Amino acid sequence: MLDTFINGLIPLSFIEYAIYTLVVTHITIVAITLYLHRGVCHSAIEIHPILSHFFRFWLWLTTSMRTADWVAIHRKHHAKVETEDDPHSPTFYGINKVILQGADLYHKEKNNKETIEKYSQNCPTDWVEEKIYTGRNNLGILLLFIINIALFGTVGIIIWAIQMMWTPIFAAGGINGAGHYWGYRNYNTNDDSTNMSPIGIIIGGEELHNNHHAYPTAAKFSLRPWEFDIGWMYIKIFGIFGLCKVKRVAPKPVIQEKENTDAKTITQSLLQSKLAVITDFTQRVLKPAYQEERFKLSFKLLADHPQRLNESQENKLNALLKDDSTLNTIYKLKNKLHEILHSRQTKHEKFIETLNSWSSEAKSHGITALDDFLIRLRSYKVI
Numbered sequence: 001m002l003d004t005f006i007n008g009l010i011p012l013s014f015i016e017y018a019i020y021t022l023v024v025t026h027i028t029i030v031a032i033t034l035y036l037h038r039g040v041c042h043s044a045i046e047i048h049p050i051l052s053h054f055f056r057f058w059l060w061l062t063t064s065m066r067t068a069d070w071v072a073i074h075r076k077h078h079a080k081v082e083t084e085d086d087p088h089s090p091t092f093y094g095i096n097k098v099i100l101q102g103a104d105l106y107h108k109e110k111n112n113k114e115t116i117e118k119y120s121q122n123c124p125t126d127w128v129e130e131k132i133y134t135g136r137n138n139l140g141i142l143l144l145f146i147i148n149i150a151l152f153g154t155v156g157i158i159i160w161a162i163q164m165m166w167t168p169i170f171a172a173g174g175i176n177g178a179g180h181y182w183g184y185r186n187y188n189t190n191d192d193s194t195n196m197s198p199i200g201i202i203i204g205g206e207e208l209h210n211n212h213h214a215y216p217t218a219a220k221f222s223l224r225p226w227e228f229d230i231g232w233m234y235i236k237i238f239g240i241f242g243l244c245k246v247k248r249v250a251p252k253p254v255i256q257e258k259e260n261t262d263a264k265t266i267t268q269s270l271l272q273s274k275l276a277v278i279t280d281f282t283q284r285v286l287k288p289a290y291q292e293e294r295f296k297l298s299f300k301l302l303a304d305h306p307q308r309l310n311e312s313q314e315n316k317l318n319a320l321l322k323d324d325s326t327l328n329t330i331y332k333l334k335n336k337l338h339e340i341l342h343s344r345q346t347k348h349e350k351f352i353e354t355l356n357s358w359s360s361e362a363k364s365h366g367i368t369a370l371d372d373f374l375i376r377l378r379s380y381k382v383i
């Protein structure tokens with residue numbers, strides 16, 4: 001009897017315990033990224049009720065998180081990103097707080113009724129949600145504690161503790177903290193989001209957080225040939241069995257051999273590729289012009305949208321631009337192009353008129369990188 005209590009019903013070797021723990025924590029991560037994030041929150045995929053019921057049950061059992069809370073807090077993060085209203089912005093709270101106290105920030109926002117009401121549309125409100133997952137939200141993790149002890153004895157308590165820490169560490173601290181702080185950026189999004197690693201396995205593909213902020217409603221997070229999103233792999237596997245349907249993926253801009261000539265195609269391809277266009281301009285025109293000034297100022301201040309700069313950053317930038325007229329010209333052209341692409345002008349005649357006047361101004365400066373970019377600007381094609 002005492003032996004069963006110490007070792008549980010299924011005594012395993014150390015390696016087997018480790019594998020078990022990795023598998024169950026990975027299922028939790030998959031439930032978060034597929035069901036909560038890509039499914040309910042952004043409607044990028046449609047999950048079959050059998051699978052979504054499993055994910056909801058699993059999240060109740062292993063995290064005690066409610067769909068409506070998670071979804072509302074995350075939608076607010078997208079809506080208010082990097083402002084004081086962002087529930088977990090490292091820019092506002094500081095990276096240490098978001099990483100070490102990410103779960104506290106989540107719980108604080110969870111108690112903000114206004115947030116939950118405003119941002120929780122389309123979340124489940126059925127009987128099991130109301131009575132069990134909301135009404136008895138802590139019963140799941142208590143049940144898990146008992147199951148773990150029954151299966152593995154005292155080791156089960158350690159496994160349970162790891163399961164309890166997994167989401168606060170990897171999801172709350174990892175994605176919300178590191179995913180807005182460390183790593184590389186494919187797109188100059190209007191936030192500090194980063195891709196923590198090109199290989200997204202440990203946190204289910206959420207490592208590619210900059211790609212996600214660039215295209216929040218896209219089901220696939222990997223957007224470069226060398227990136228891997230394990231969440232997307234699961235979506236494809238579940239899709240084979242009819243358990244998951246892709247609703248949206250990111251537009252894929254490519255540069256074709258010949259230039260577009262008709263106004264409608266130019267307008268549509270540029271508006272669909274606006275993030276890629278601005279990022280291309282930043283990398284191909286702005287960055288080479290910045291090289292001489294690289295020791296004086298961080299490139300990020302030039303690459304970011306001016307609205308994102310604080311007063312002291314603005315002063316530093318203006319001081320530099322005052323002394324470098326070429327860089328100043330290119331910087332202003334970048335901001336103007338950003339405005340044109342985000343102007344919501346969908347009438348192609350009007351759009352082309354504004355674009356042509358921007359192009360003529362750009363051409364008048366005789367800067368080679370700019371001339372090359374003008375050809376590129378008419379060669380985007382979305383596939």
Ligand SMILES: [Zn+2]
Pocket residue numbers: 077176179180193209213
């Ligand atoms: Zn984010």
Ligand SMILES: [Zn+2]
Pocket residue numbers: 037041042074078212216
């Ligand atoms: Zn999101």
